[in-house]
Amino acid sequence: MKILVAGATGVVGRRLVPMLVQAGHEVAGTTRRAERAGSLADLGAAPVVVDVLDAEAVREAVLAERPDAIIHQLTDLADEDFDANSHLRIVGTRNLVKAAREAGVERMIAQSIAWLYVPGESPAVENDPLDPALPPSKGVLALEESVATMPHGVVLRYGALYGPDTWYAPDGAIAQRVRAGNLRPSPAWTSFVHADDAAAAALAALEWPAGAVNIVDDEPATTADWLPVYSAALGAPLPGTARHAAATGRPVSNAKALSLGWKPTVPSWRTGFADMES
16 A cells, blocks of 8 residues: 555554554655655655645645655644644645545544543443533544545544654653643643654554544543652652642543554553653
């Protein structure tokens, strides 16, 4: 199968490309920076330098490649600019979907997030409602709605990505906040997924039915649960407990992904965080 990976130099993309190549697929990968083209070639992908916010450039690129499937892993979070990331999800996804349909591409797999469910105590499943009041919702809902117009669109609702090159890496943004004492144990829920397992899910999703799938590990946790383990792995002091903290968010279920044959190789953040110490 010929696969176009949009966002091939991102955290998930650069893990995914070698997986696709090893699985026997012909792979092209997009980057907006020409200087990254060489790294894509080294991974085994044909580089496609394109700004996905440029609708005509995207159209030309997709028509030139005419892939069998597009895997959308685009984000714009290097500078923690959430407005830019939302804009990319809205406009970039719209451009990709329009170009894909013109080129006769039927299958698209896209990266979404798992922490937009309406709050609750039971683990969220894919048909539970998303909360439009949460800050990332505008971009995420637009992305999911666009992908749903594809003949075969799969949305991967990733948990919080951790592992090398992520915000949770020892040199990442979350680690910096922990060392600075800016995070406190609280009842806020997080469902994690190691970035390697997120990439493996995108590969597996080429064979999945259309729809949304939660991609999270087996152990949702509150900040009060995971922060002590993470702080210890960093060698950072545990911040004091937040006062009068209310429960927020919701645990997320991976039952559907498991039923489709995906299984996280790192089933719990406990193991994943502990590995940072080695």
